[in-house]
Each structure stands twice: as C-alpha cells, then as structure tokens.
Amino acid sequence: MTDLSATRAIEGEAQFGDYFALLKPRVMTLVVFTALVGMLVAPVAVHPFVGFCAILFIAVGGGASGALNMWWDADIDAVMRRTSGRPIPSGRVTGGEALAIGLALSGFSVVMLGLATNWAAAALLAFTIFFYAVIYSMWLKRSTPQNIVIGGAAGAFPPMIGWLAATGSLSLEPVLMFALVFLWTPPHFWALALFMRSDYDDAGVPMLTVTHGRPATRRHILAYSIVLAVFAVWLAVTAAGGPVYAVTAVALNAWLLRGAVQIVRRDESAAEADRYLVEKKFFKFSLLYLFLHFGALLADAGLRGAGVL
Template sequence: MSDVQTYDQHGEAGFGDYVLLLKPRVMSLVVFTALVGLLVAPVHMNPVLAVASVLFIALGGGASGALNMWWDADIDIRMRRTRNRPVPSGKVEAREALAIGLALSLISVAMLSLVANLVAGALLAFTIFFYAVVYSMLLKRTTPQNIVIGGAAGAFPPMIGWACATGDVSLQSMLMFALIFMWTPPHFWSLALFMKDDYSNAGVPMLTVTHGRKSTRRHIMAYTVLLAPVSLAAGFTSIGGPVYLASAVVLNAIFLMGAWSIWHRDEAVAEADGYAVEKRVFKFSLLYLFLHFVALLAEAVLHAAGLGGW
C-alpha cells in the first residue's frame, strides 16, 4: 500500500460514507447467505440469538470491507469502478478506515462467539483474516489466481451461519461453501471482461491482464462447467430436494449457455456492442447465486411443513 497521506480530503465524511466503507453490497450477500445457512441447519436457534448472530456476521463482513479499502486505496484510486470509494476519494482517512476495520473485527468475532459459539466465532475470524490478509495483501497484487483462491472469503458466510446453529461444520455447509467458491471466478471474470483497462491501470494481475481476454473467456466456460455439478450436489443432501434440484438444473443451463456465448465471442464484436453479452452474464450470475439460496430456503420451509426432501 502506498503512503496513507497521499489522499486529499474533499470535505467531512457523512454517515453514508461510513456505510460505503463497509461495502454494503457485499455485506448484503454475506447477510443473506449466512442467514440461509443458519435457517437450513437441522438445529433451530433462539430467534433473538439468531438475529444477533446474523448482525455480528454482517459486522464482520463490514470489517473486512473497511480493511480492504484501507489496504487497496492506492489501486482503488486508479480504477473507474472504485475511485469514488470513501478512502480514495478522500472522504475517509486511510488510518480511520483501518481503525474501524480492526474495531469491528474484534467486536464481531467476540460477540458472535458469545451469542452463538466458538466455532462460529473462529470461522468469522478466519474469514476476516483470509479476506484482509490472504486475499487483499498477499494474492490480489501477485497472482492471476487471486479471485480463484480469494473467493473462499466470500464463501464462508453460509458455513458460519450453519455453525451458529449447530456448532460444527458438515457436508451440507461445505457444499454451500463450494457453491459460492466455484461461482466466484466466472462471476468476477465476466466483470473483468467489460471493465476493460481498469485492472491493468491499477497493476492488478487479473486473468484478463496476465493471460489475455481469450484465455479469460475459456476459463469462464471451464469454471461454469465445474460449477454445475457442485451446485447440483447439494440437492441430494438433507438441505436439498426436488425444488432445489429443479431450480439448479434450470439456473445452470442458463449460466452454461451464457458462458458458451462468452467463450465464442469475438473480441471486436464484443467491444462494438459494448460487451452486452458479458454484462448480461455478469448480471445473471448474481441472480444465479441468489436463486440457489432462495431454493435452499424454500426447501427448509417445505421440510418444516413435512412436504420437502426426498
């Protein structure tokens, strides 16, 4: 990270700037997948403790976001997508972001350990460490595998939610982890294709920069193919059932068709139409993950009513 004093202040930070510091879009995914992980678990938590657990998982996700913005401020300022974030824009000082990130990390881990259990607290602590240190500090600027390995950080929340309820890790929670882990590369690489020069300008070795755009298109196809059986596997466990499996089949078919289209796209044609296909696949990838977890939640409701499962 470059000198934390290089960012000029452009006025006092408002409440909204501190909210943005916690990456609310990412936090919303963390909250949702953690909540589903908690609700599909075979052990039911006290509702108050469940709400508190999800709140502290969200704070942990926000802590990761603040620490990431502190560390990445020097490259965020070079990218169109990130230059208006609170730290590179100068609205929040880098040292302040660091202090907020560390404070929220300690509070979220300690409180989750108290309201849920030590296993959940330890998983949250490891998730924050993995995102802030392993991904942000060690992987992001050194290897094109940054998204592949770093995707684990975003995959832990449903496992943490499951651990809040059960106090352990299981095949079911690992499959929810694997679903997000395998989904992350094609999701972010499709974004990288239409962000054009952002990553090269920032010196981030994204696959589009190190291996080229044609190779990135092949990788999107390969990972989408590998993702399909992972997502289907959960349908044959205690958290799955016909509703989930039918949803997964349809969603994977659509995602695979999108990945196929990206793979066979000519770069000149893609640029000429403003990367319309790549943008459409990226947007669908968000829906893909959301609907998988909605289907898991639907199965949990049906199970509770004695109607779900195999």
C-alpha cells in the first residue's frame, strides 16, 4: 500500500491531503479560533455539544470558501511562486472537483449550522461564503487595489457568526471583534506584498504595491495600523474586555505602531539591502497579533466564568 501511494503521488493523483489542502487549513484555523472566541465571550452559555457542532460547521463553511477560491483562482495560483504548488495548479485535483466540493460543503455547513443553532448565524455564514467566493475572489481581487481592504470582511465575520450562534443577535462587542480582524487584514497582507511584489506583478493582481508602488503601500500600512490600534483598545472597555485583554491590547498595539513607523521610514534601497528584514518581521508579528488579542479575550471570559472578575 505504501508503494502504491508513493506511485500515485509521483504520477500526480490526488491524495486525501490534496483535498484537505483545498480547504485552506491554515486560514481555517483562524476562522475556527475567532468564531470560538466570539461564541465563548458572548453573555449566553452554550451547551458544549451545540458549541462543538457550531464551530465544526463554521469551519466547514470556511473550508468551502477556500475550495471555491482555489477553483476560481487556479489560473493566477499557477503563476505565483507562493501558490503554484496548490492542488489545482499542480494538477493533482481538477477544477471541477474543487467546485463540487466547495458547493457541497457550502450547502451542508449552512443548513447544519442553522439546525444546530439558529438561522441568523446560518444566514451570516452563507453571506460570508458568498462574499469570499464571489465578491472578493471573482470581483474585487482582480479589479481594484482595495481588494484586500474590502475583501478582508470575509475573514472578519467568524467572531460575529460565533456570537450569533450563542445569542441569536448582535451588539457592539462582536462588531468590534469584526473591526479588529477587518482592519488587521490590510497591513498584514500589504507587509507580505512588500517583499512578494513580483508574484502579484506576474499574476496581474492589482495589489497596492503594484498599482501605487511600495512607498504608498508603506504609508497605507501606517494609516491602517493607527486605526486598527484605536479599535483594538476600544474593545478593552466593553463587556467582552477585561484586564488581560487591556494589557495585551496596549502592549501589542504599541509594538504594531512601532513596526509600522519603521516600515514607513524605510526606502527601497535599505529594504533591498537587508532583503526586507523589517517588513518580514512585521508580517510575522502580525500573524501572532490577532491570535494574542483573541486569546486575551478568551482569558478574560474564563476569569469571568470562574468568578474572578
């Protein structure tokens, strides 16, 4: 069996891991975590089994979005170094298979989330899948340098879905959690684009670095980081926040702004000389930034549940 599997892999036939890769598991991790935090910080207790089912179906919906995105973007994925090894451009999975998987999982996740929790949460999950697959992937990504700005909403909906699954309604707290992810997305991806610009040039994707240049992108990173810091700290004074989140938000956003200022002060000769070291550090920090904010929200919720706060 091992020899057969190896032979199939060499010949390019799909393995289970290739179909799983269609679901963008790294992105799904963020979706699951932020949705879980949105559910657990809500002021309504959720039965563990119902909560498990809700997060599972939200994860499946996120995976469905990833499959639909890979189906549509297969042509540009094949051009970009960062994505050329994905299942479709590598030939291990066909576009038709990815489309079928994406559509099937979309319908399954929405219906099951509605049955497990409520139809408001299911409706927002359906809109999230539509937003990512159609509005972002099919329209914004290839037509405007604001693709990441507007398209970032797709990744920002999960904490709202988690909150809705628990409560059936929305309030300021989930909106601010949405804003935290939404405003984080542009500087996170623009930092990546600063040192991966050639990929977007080759693929014809109108990323800000391509349409406006790196200096303008650096200024945009600083501007969005300032607005992001305001909303991140604002969340600390709501019912979802607490002392752990407050300290975490102040420290992380001070570091964020420091990094953004360093980026905007650099010229291209300095960046090329050290191979975009500062930009890469900012990008790596941004990966931790969101998880630490939501982790702090979860810690405060745990302290409240234990009666400490």
